Amino acid sequence: MIDAHLFRWKSRLLTAGAALAVGLGAVVAPATGAAAAPATAESTLPSGNSAYRTLADYESDMADLAARYPDLVKPITLPYRTTSGRAVHGIEISKDVRANDGKPVFVDVGMHHGNEWPSGELTMEFAIDLVTNAREPRIASLLERARVVVVPVVNVDGFVRNRRQTDTNTDMNRNYGLGWLPLSSAGTAPWSEPESRNIAWLLSTRQATVFNTQHTCIQVVLYPPLQLAAGPAQDASRLHRLASAVAAQYGPTYRALPSAEDYETTGEAIDWAYYATRGLSITSETCPNPGVARTFETQVLDTYAAHRSAMLEALETTADPREHAVIEGKAPKGAVLRITKSFDMYTSPYAQPDGGVRPTSFTTTLSSDLDVVRPNGTFHWAVNPSYRPVAAYQADGVRGNQTGFHTEPWILTCERPDGTVLQATRVNVDLGEQVRVDLSPCKRNFHRKDVR
Template sequence: MRASSALSKSRHAAVALCTGLALTTGVLAAPAQAAQPAQPAAPATSPEAAQTPALPSGRTQYRTLADYQSDMAALAGRRPDLVKQVTLPHRTSEGRAVTGVEITDDVQQQDGKPVLLITGMHHGNEWASGEVTMEFGHDLVANHGRDKRITRLLDQVRVLLVPIVNVDGFVRNTRRTATNVDMNRNYGFGWSPNEPFPGSAPWSEPETRNVRDTISSRQVTTYLTMHTCLSNMLYPPLQLKAGLPQDIDAFRSFADAMGTQNGYYHTTSAEDYETAGEVIDWSYYATRGLGVTVEVCTTPMGLPRTFESLVPDQYWGVGPNAGKGNRGAFLVAMEQAADRAAHSTITGHAPKGAVLTISKDFDMWTNPVPQPDGTSRPVSFPNRLTSTMRADERGGHFVWDVNPSVRPIPPYQADGVHGNRTGFLQESWTLTCARPDGKVLQTLKLKVDRGKSVEANLHECRKLFHR
């Protein structure tokens, strides 16, 4: 959660509001990690709520951690052709696994589809953010083959849902991690020790590294990080001194399209209030994929925050947005992820069964950080983006949906902050073509911009593959 500009520009006021979410929803008990969480004490609170359809899962109360795990396992068990469980690479500080589901046609294939990533509960007490994420998984599985739009999009896009990225915080019913860090102030790009609970260093928390490694190992062309409770949507920059991102028009257009569905307004994160070290800033400047913070909340804002007003009402929409809501916004995000004018493609012919890998390495920087010698300077950290697909189509032709190799020049640099950048780094992907045993047969450098396509000439790989 973040503070709205109408409340305050102060980050401390925002944190107080966010920390108090469990109190403002005080009629609700914390999701116990037993079989059943407490029921909301209040019924639906608006005339529109009475007409809100049941959730795709049929649930009427908040999930426990066991409920989330059971739901994900059940979806994968019911449709193994469509759903695959995934475990993120790092366990939490208290040793818990962080899990999600991938949903797409032929989900077991290493195809070249673009990825829509949706994560819930960067802040562990923002329960509705995980609920709407999980409900979308149920919705996609139930309507694949029945709803033409969903069926088409699942043929084009791989959807990755991680309902709880801060599992320890969820279990403890607290905003922060078990190490008392706000993981959405711990991302390395622009990280600052002056933020509340930022961690001991950039990327100090396994939960933060989980999201970084997930995005870095997939072509996430679109990313939604779900929060509560302000009914708005936010995109870079995080700080006014950074200036607007190079793709600001694309951010505004995307958020505007989602806003026609959920009824939320959109603005830059800095215009809401200034922070540092959030995921949307790093993900954009590292990958150029569009990342947006979505704050799920009651509409209008003054309604009591119950399960009904925060989850079914906001999933399906109420009032003028009835029948749309965040479900409609998620479908817009799938369309955005699939839109090749909004990312890039690599095409070519490769031997059937060849393993294609693209990678890119570069450094990024924090905000200036105080040093032991009394000076203050940015700290650098390495980034490695890499992802893989298999050329399994008959005839060897492939189309790989990727983020552009051409990356926006970031405002945070080795010598400080330089705002209002307009240019791009003319970087290239390094593509390798290998046999399944890992033997690399050919390496290429490919530069590709947003909305463009580049052809990979893999003649050498085709010549050597069966030798």
């Protein structure tokens, strides 16, 4: 039987192939690759594609998935438009995706660097794969237990222009605030770019157990820290375990190591993400073996099967209860629960306008919510641990080899849907731990009209 959905993908492939054959296809090769691959008869990708997407292709693929699979796919728009005014889109994927029910989250993004086209392709193909194969037992089980957030093109302006930087000429993967330094391409200030603020928003408003940012072109999976002076991350062994599992799927020539040991940088996504949220944050770089031409075929078609296995490893880690914390209890059906914390973080010290050399501070606020949907009011909320790793970047400079954690509780509020806060309580919860909260005051007052 011919599946209508499959047919649609295939018919687009034929159209693309025909356009190429008559030389009408406006197919541009990325700077990191060689020529665009000729259309091949058999594509092994979930989409059936055999050439790079345009921005319009990404947009329509995501819109189609959301329209065809409304129980599995929910579109999201990131809050900040790019410098040139473009919207940044993504999708959430899970079983019963519209229920805001507290599953652990895997955030997977491509194309921080706009000329690394395979990073967007692999990310988009994995999303299509999860959705169109959602009945495959392994994927069904993962989508039952976890939520996936996919943003295939985070640097949209860079992608459209096929260049690494954003339209302010900034490398957005040097613009994240933690440890930031005013390098030539790092932006005028920490978080100066709407593109990096979008990712901060994404990770600050959901409890991401795992965060993957996809790049080309090295054979390596990297994890924090970015600088040797910072010393090993508190969760170095967990980070290494995940990075190794992902690297092993890509192949025996791939290595897993702290980013600083590859080459030192500052202001990358994974550093801020890990030290702010304690989510396991990795940079996956794929590349063909040395001497192999960089084409759509070698960088996307030939890489996808390994990428699928690698991302399924990341998703298994996300769903593993040992890799996050759990807040559970009983609340009134219809209530909104929210956990929040707010803290200061620091850049590296650098020359300030007044001539002094010191860090700049910035505030990170994490806030996510859950809807109490079960009739009996029970909830089970996978969250990041309340204990946050102390970063090397401090108010008075870089102090490496930190081993401690900030003991900052989550502030949990129980609210009516209109935002009336009926109860606020502090929750300390560690990795792998389940904590039960007593929400009886909220339950008592939820339906009382005299309580405002």
